[in-house]
Amino acid sequence: MIQLLANWILSFDMLSGMGASVAWGLSLFIVAALIFVFVAVNAIVLVYIERKVSAFMQVRLGPMRVGKYGTLQTVADALKLLQKEDIIPKMADKVLFVVGPWVILVASVVTFAAIPFSDTLLAANMNIGLFYVVSISSIVVLGIVMAGWASNNKWSLYGAMRSAAQIISYEIPVGITLIAVVAVVGSLNLQTIIEAQGGTGNLFHWIPIPLPNWFIFHSPFLFMAAFVYLIGATAEINRVPFDIPESESELVAGFMTEFSGLRWALFFLSEYANATLVAFLVSIVFLGGWQSPFSSYQGTQIGFSIITIFALFWTIFVQGKTKRLSVYPLGLSLVITIAAWLFPGFAIWMASPGIFWMLMKVAGIIFLLMWFRWTFPRLRVDQLMYLSWKVILPLSLINLMGVAIWMWLTGEIQF
Amino acid sequence: MGRLHAEEMILNMGPQHPSTHGVLRLKLRTDGEIVSHIEPVIGYLHRSFEKHAENLEYQMVTPFTGRCDYLAAMGSEHGYAMAVEKMLGIELPERVEYLRVIFAELQRIASHLVAVGTFGLDVGAITPFIYCFRERELILDLFEMASGARLLYNYIWIGGLAHDVPPGFVEKTYEFLDAFEKRVAEYNQILTGNKIFIERAADIGVMTPEVAINYGVTGPSLRASGVNIDIRRTEPYSIYDRFDFDVPLGQGAMGTVGDSWDRYYMRVLEMSESAKIVRQALDQLPVEGDVQAAIPRRIRPPQGEIYFRSENPRGELGYYIVSDGKNVPLRLKMRSPAFSNLSVINEIGQGWMISDVIAILGSLDIVLGEIDR
DSSP states (O other), X not given: OHHHHHHHHHTXXXXXXXXXXXXXXXXXXXXXXXXXXXXXXHHHHHHHHHHHHHHXXXXXXXXXXXXXXXXXXXXXXXXXXXXXXXXXOTTSOHHHHHHHHHHHHHHHHHGGGGOOSSSSOOSOOOTTHHHHHHHHHTTHHHHHHHHHHHTTOHHHHHHHHHHHHHHHHHHHHHHHHHHHHHHHHSOOOHHHHXXXXXXXXXXXXXXXXXXXXXXXXXXXXXXHHHHHHHHHHHHHTTOTTSOTTTOHHHHTTGGGTTOOHHHHHHHHHHHHHHHHHHHHHHHHHTSOTTOOSOSSHHHHHHHHHHXXXXXXXXXXXXXXXXXXXXXXXXXXHHHHHHHXXXXXXXXXXXXXXXXXXXXXXXXXXXXXXXXXXXXXXXXXXHHHHHIIIIXXXXXXXXXXXXXXXXXXXXXXXXX | OOOOOOXXXXXXXOSSOTTSSSSOEEXXXXXXXXXXXXXXXXXXXXXXXXXXXXXXXXXXXHHHHHHHSTTSHHHHHHHHHHHHHHHHTOOOOHHHHHHHHHHHHHHHHHHHHHHHHHHHHHTTOOHHHHHHHHXXXXXXXXXXXXXXXXXXXXXXXXXXXXXXXOTTHHHHHHXXXXXXXHHXXXXXXXXXXXXXXXXXXXXXXXXXXXXXXXXXXXXXXXXXXXXXXXXXXXXXXXXXXXXXXXXXXXXXXXXXXXXXXXXXXXXXXXXXXXXXXXXXXHHHOOSSOOSBOOXXXXXXXXXXXXXXXXXXXXXXXXXXXXXXXXXSOSEEEEEOHHHHHHHTHHHHHTTSBHHHHHHHHHHHOOOHHHHXX
């Protein structure tokens, strides 16, 4: 994308004199700025959505006053945070205190360089993309330990130590789970991984249910791996039920206790950037990234018809029993189905790969993470470690072996 | 199992901390995450209730009692009114007794809703807390209807009630009960049966019956240990002998008898029992009747002393009143249940992790206003 942008800049007569390397450097900056803007805007939007989602789950309205339906609430909050006094505790280690939040932010923003948004839209098409994302995102723990230690506060220290133990423990099963997918594709390039998931095939190779060729439907092992990864990744980004480093009711705010104003906002920003990153990785690695779930426009029509029938049954038999009948899922799927049958152009667009599908999948995963957050209690430190080392890690190893055996059985690889 | 011992660290939990249920300070001696000793430091909310009472006429003490246990003000007022009435030896109209039981039991539901919700909050579940407060609001609406206040009512007076309930109160209470009885299932669905919640609460902070009795623990926390003592049943005061209700006891359904999960679940069960009592009281409530017994303007109980105890949502609430025949009490001592319940924290909380200490503290359901008085 950087090269494309540089070529585009040079294509203007006025700018063509600047030279190829200058143009390349300029486009590098533009792309970096775009990524940062994406992360910042994304955080503001996600905070709003999270507050609304939690409010609807808790029979509340959520923010309603600033802007229509409270849409400007998070913007106002961000402005407030920018204005706040910058406090560095007297006994804090000043250098680490200042650097810590930036380390976390940089580590979580830089990972987006390798994330493909669509088949063309990505900053750097690296052949080690997956490795890059996983390794860079684990720098976050360094920043957390720095912030927790520098605060010179016992609660912060507890938070930092818990976080270090937690993130390092979960790195291992998460990495091994991803290796299972790499074993199938034979490449670490994220674009190659997505391209390998195009088209339609049978569920688990033999069961004759036509489903997209996504890796979650590749084999029972990768199906399991998707959930193992989601659990491990939730723990890695410190979200509920694994929010032990912050655990509000225990450690006040964990490693963030002493931070305020802009520095605290940086933690918040990186928290949502990390959640988005995990959602991106799940959809890239297991849900086919920017691939459409439908292989042709007939597929779109039939697929949405089936979804509508499911929604109808759900509305009648599940929703019908409750007092408040929600018809939005049925109505939405009905509208899309009718549109897909009436306008073939719309159906063709739905069947073609693109950024729309990527963002839809990411939004779905993020909603899932929010759903976790507002329903589950928190695990204890030792229970978390038990889950990591005695449940998730063996499962991920079984997945890895299982995938290898599966590939041999289905004849995808020969020895 | 031998454990590696490092240097111990003193950790001050509170007085400002999200999970100490008020301004309580716990001095924790910690070895890493393991807590080896807990010392509760109290008194941050001390308001000289007992000294105030020695300088106020008997009627004037009533609003102060509500401020002690601010989550169960009706219960505190009820206990105090009954203690003074027993000293005076006055008979109350039937309607007063029924209304008082209705208010006391509604207050028990409201208080247990806070206990259940905040316990969920202590182990990290936020949504159940809001669900519990949704129902508590309905109860507070009923209280507001009757007394005009939502937290501190000054409604149960010596010799009766401040004034009668407004028209429509009985119907609204029935409506609330119909809605509430179904919603208890919701709490069980979202919290009680949750696997993570059970992992966090079951087998944690086990309180044996011996420990509970030795420390003077009362109320749901005592009954969770399997000791069948409920003053409403063992020593029925007011008109509690007329109602049919069960006293739930800890069964150890998810772990050991007397663990945090049992203490939590006792409160869920007691809410349903209280709803049963309210329904019966509403059915039997006399339609006509005065809500004030004939008492003198200035109360001068005969010389002597009295200890009167009643079952508050947190346990045994006792009033020890010494009278020298004047219109102010010579001495008023309040035996607050949460004070005794908190004293057991070191015994049952030792050796657990910091997260568990918070769960144990939450399961004891303390109110600092009542501990510090």
